[in-house]
Amino acid sequence: MNPFDPLREQLASAAAAFGAGLIDDVEMAMKTDVEIFPVCHHSPASGLAMVRRLREKQPKVIYLELCEDLRPVLDELRNCRLPVSLQAFATELDGFPREWAPLSVIAPITESSAEYQAIAYALDTPGVEIVLVDRSVDHVFQWEPRTEAADVGIEIGDLRPSFAALEEHLLHHGKVRHWSEWWDQYVEQPLSGADYETYRQVMVLIGSLFRRLKPTGNEVDEDRERYMWTRMREHLAATGADPADCLYVCGAFHAASPVMDEHLDISPRTATTWLYGLIPSSHSAIEQQFGLAPGSVSIAAATWDKALKRHGLASFQLGGKRKGKAPAPAETQGLHAFLTQPPQLDGFDEAELLGWCVDIVRLARRNGYLSSTADAIAIYETSILLAGMRNRKRPTPYDFQDAAITCIEKDVVPGRRDVKRLVEILLGGDKVGQVGYDSLPPLARDVLDRLQPLGLDLEKRTIQRALIDLDANPELEPCSHLLWILRRLLPDDAVRPIMGSRRLGERSHQESWDLAIGRNQRSIIELGYEGVTIEQVLEQRLRRAVWDAKATASVALDAVEDSILYLGNRRLTDELGARAVELLAGERSVDDAPEVLRRIRRLLAHYRATEPELPEWAKSFVTTGYAHYCTLLPTAFVEEETGVRQVGAMLGFLFTMEGLALSLGCDRAQLELAVQQSHPEAPAKVALLWTARYQLGLLTMAGLRELVGDLLDNPLVVPAVPQYVSGFVQALDSAAGLTPFVVEVLSRAFGQLPDEILLPWLPKLISTLRAQAPELVPMLVREAERTFPARLPEVDSFTPPWLAKPGRKKRAAAPSAGPVGELLVVYPSTGAAVGELLGCAPVSGGPEVGALLAAHPETAAALAEVLAG
Incomplete structure (x- = not known):
């Protein structure tokens, strides 16, 4: 006896049992009371078989594998140009993890799909009812594992082997590149002219094969099938419909189900509020969503049109039926003949x-x-x-x-x-669908209605140019305002301004827009799931952004600015501003300090120009920020993780907001103490500390020049001079008056250092300034332009202002003024300006100024030292 005979018999028995199981599945599907129509989505063969069967059987009830709560949306398909997608959407979740939000289910529909043919027949044929029997959208996510993402696309009637080895085998022996091509060659073409019974048996056989070869269990699929059969039996019991007059349309995978007679106890839905509607789709979007080969859906659409003409079939369409000859019945072939005989393919065309x-x-x-x-x-x-x-x-x-x-x-x-x-x-192109006006959500219709004064057909998919002269046509101001809001919410290519801007304190007199609203109809429709008006959606998004777990003070200030620009809701603005104060107080890092400084400056300038006084939240933000940055300043100076740009922004906030902060009750001693407690080691931060001490009066200009001179004289420190310069440049954000000093530092370095030292660190200087202070470099360029001669012949006789010693004219000074009187004689205009600022008559060296200087000798001495520098 051959030792392999037992194994051979066992394998042969297993193969026989496997093959017999496939035939059992086909036989079981053919004997159900409710006729099963197995389909593959976007399959022209399934669509052709559906058209033939509907005209022959004329069923009274059609059960369709689609989320049951999408049923009301089907009626809106009359107003659409296919392909479109049915969509369910939810942002406010109750019963699901918050991180899943937003939830979305999308089910695409094309004209060549058997499902659409069934829908069109049912909705346009009196006395026919269509019932969706698949899980509700809520149950779809109830059954999702809690660890997975929740963006789901429902593929109606998908039929593809999940056993990778089988797919690879089929592609190799079929001499094709991908599954779509294999399916077209070996299933679509042979089945397009097959009789109905052969079509059903072949599709169930394929579904059974893929089902049995699925590497993982079918528990979820079987629960879905129990759900659908439970809904069908409930409908039959409630309506008394005859099963013989019913047709059950489902994927071929589910047609071979072994649980047709089992009942499922369906759990209640969660409290999540779902919104339903239609969104445009396209052939390429369907291919990308479900992993089909590029161009396969377009090729299927072209095959569908050609097959209708070839077979003389009239497809079903909502709003009417296509004209066509009565279909001739296909010759009965049967499953055995279909599998054992070569298919009768079309000849060479x-x-x-x-x-x-x-x-x-x-x-x-x-x-x-x-x-x-x-x-x-x-x-x-x-x-x-x-x-x-x-x-x-x-x-x-x-x-x-x-x-x-x-x-x-x-x-x-x-x-x-x-x-x-x-x-x-x-071969068909990337056909893009469109949702008709009557089927749009209220927000989308409101947008189109409010933009009607522009005189454009915004439902077209072409880019249209809108020219708005707000001075000549002030009635177009609402259209302009709406376009700016849409610009804020939609993709960049939907609403693009060519001319005009929307910033605080600015008003455009003329605007030019490129509008592609029809091309981005899907984005506008999805906005309609979030609110009734565009302003409501923007308000909700601003609130959501500032109350997000990852929100920062800069994000909240950006939301405040948007609320001023687009909504004009003072209550909302104050609420967002209060949230910005709360976020700033709770931050433990200063990563966003540059953005905070830039945005609060812009907002304060706006309020000072338009309001009699600052709002309370702005005052609170300044005082909170002053105390907050004073507290974090010593740590930020020494932490390696905190960059020089962030420290410079902190100092910019503290010094530029100092006057306002002190008037609101802050204590300047807190800033002085913070600076004195700071001991940085990084060169750029050391330079920042020097400038901060200078601004506080703890370091004189002469002392600052001496420190820089020591840097340039020390060969060990010279390579780090670019970093020091970067720190000085960052300080210009809070002390623009130091710009001449920074120009002086650079000039001294270029004039004092030899080429062998200067040339190696010159590229580093340029890259450092470009990376850390690109917006401040223009200040240096302008100052250098004012400082240095404009003509080449003047260079030889040029003396830098920091080296020049102005001549002093000796004049009699007021006895009470002492040496200050001499200073006022030398600088009469400066003395007059100081006296005027301090409330005295602008008479240089007069008795009022003399009395003032005598009463305040410290101020006079400090001023004299600065000017004599």
């Missing part, structure tokens, strides 16, 4: 292939390719050659695509589209 070849050459020339008639001939012959190599009687669209790429594609694509994309366009 020479006219079709010639048309393709001529059209692709014409399209390629329009897109920059140097194609000619010779290329058309080459594509024709290559298509036939490839089909023969792949054992095909006629070239398929995929053979033609490969041939066109081989004969036309060059090393460089001359335009935006390659030949593969051109073939997809030729």
Whole structure:
């Protein structure tokens, strides 16, 4: 006895049992009381079989595998141009993890799908009811594992092997590149002309095969099937409908279910509020959503149109039926004959292939390719050659695509589209759907209505130019305002300003816009799921942004600015501002200090220009920020994680807001103490500390010059001079008066250091300034322009202002003024300005100024030291 005979018998028995199981599944599906119609989504063969069956059976009830709570949306398909997607959307969750928000379910519909044919038949045929029996959208997410993301696309009737080895085997032996091509060659084409019973049996057989080869368990799928059969039995019991008059449309995978007679106890829905609607879709979006090969849905649409003409079928469409001849009944074949005999494929269509070849050459020339008639001939012959190599009687669209790429594609694509994309366009293109006005959510309709004064057809998919003269046509101001809000909420290419701006303190007199609202209809529709008006959506988003767990003070200030620009709601602005104060007080890092400084400056300038006084939240923000940054300043100076830009912004806040903060009750001693407690080691931060001490009066200009001189004289420190310069430049944000000093530092370095030292660190200086202070460098350039001579002949006689010693004219001074009197004589205009600021008559050296200086000798001495420098 052969030792392998037992194993051979065991494997043969297992194979026989596996094959018998497939046939049992087919037999069971054929015997159900409610007729099962197995489908594959976007399959022309399924669509053709559905059209034939609906005309023959004329069912009274159609059960459809689709989320049951999407039923009201089906009626809105009348106002749409396919493809579109049914969508359920939820932002406020109750019963689901918060991090899942927003939740969305999208179910695309195309004209060639069997589901759409069933929907169109049911909605346009009196006395026919369509019932959606799949899980509700809420149950879809109830059944999702809590660890997974929650953006789900429902693929109706998907049929693809989940066993990777099987798919690879089929693609290899079928001599095709991807699953879509295999399905078209070995399922679509043979089944397009098959009789109904053969179609049903083949689809259930394929579904059973993939089901049995699925590597993971079918528990979730079986629960879905129990759900659907439970809903069908409930409907039959409630309505008394005859099962013989019903048709159950589901994916072929579910048609081979072993749980048809089992009941499921359906749990209640959560308290989450779901919004339902339609959004535009496209062939490419469907392909991307469900992992189909690029161009496969467009090819399926072209195959559908061609098959309708070839078989004389009239498809169903909402609003009417296509004209067509009565379909001739297909010859009965049966599952056994279908599997054992070669399929009766269409013969070689020479006219079709010639048309393709001529059209692709014409399209390629329009897109920059140097194609000619010779290329058309080459594509024709290559298509036939490839089909023969792949054992095909006629070239398929995929053979033609490969041939066109081989004969036309060059090393460089001359335009935006390659030949593969051109073939997809030729065979059907990326058809994009559209939702009609009547089926749009209230927000989208409101947007279109409010933009009507522009006189544009915004439902078109082309880009349209809107010209708005607000001085000549002030009635267009609301349209301009709405466009700026849309600019804030929609993608960049939907609403794009060409001329005009919207900033605090600015008003545009003329505006020009490029509008592609029709092309971005989906984005506007999704805004409609968040609110009734565009202003409500923006308000909700601003609130959500500032109360997010990752919100920062800069984010809140940005929201405050948006609320002023777009909403004009003082209550909301104050609420967002109060939140900004709260976030600033709770921050433990200063990473956003530059943004905080930039935004609060802009907001304070706006309020000072438009309001009699600052709002309370702004006052609180300044006092809180002053105390907050004073507290964090010593730590920020020494932490390596905190950059010089952040420390410079902190000092900018403290010194530029100091006057306001002190008037609101802050204590300057807190800042002085913070600076004295700071002991940085990084060169840039050391320079910042020096400037801070200078601004506080703890360091004189002479002392600052001496420190810089020591830097330039120390060869060990010279390589770090660019970092010191970076720190000085950062200080200009809070002390613009130091700009001449920074120019002096750079000039001294260039004049004092030898080339062997200067040249190595010059690139480092440039890169440091570009990286750390790009917006402050122009201040240095302007100051240098004022300081240095403008003409070359003047350079030789030029003396830098920090080296020049102005001559002093001796004049009699007031006895009470002492040496200050001499100073006022030398600088009369300065003395007059100081006296005027201090409340005295602007008479240089007069008795009023003399009395004032005598009463305040410290101030006079300090001023004299600065000016004598």
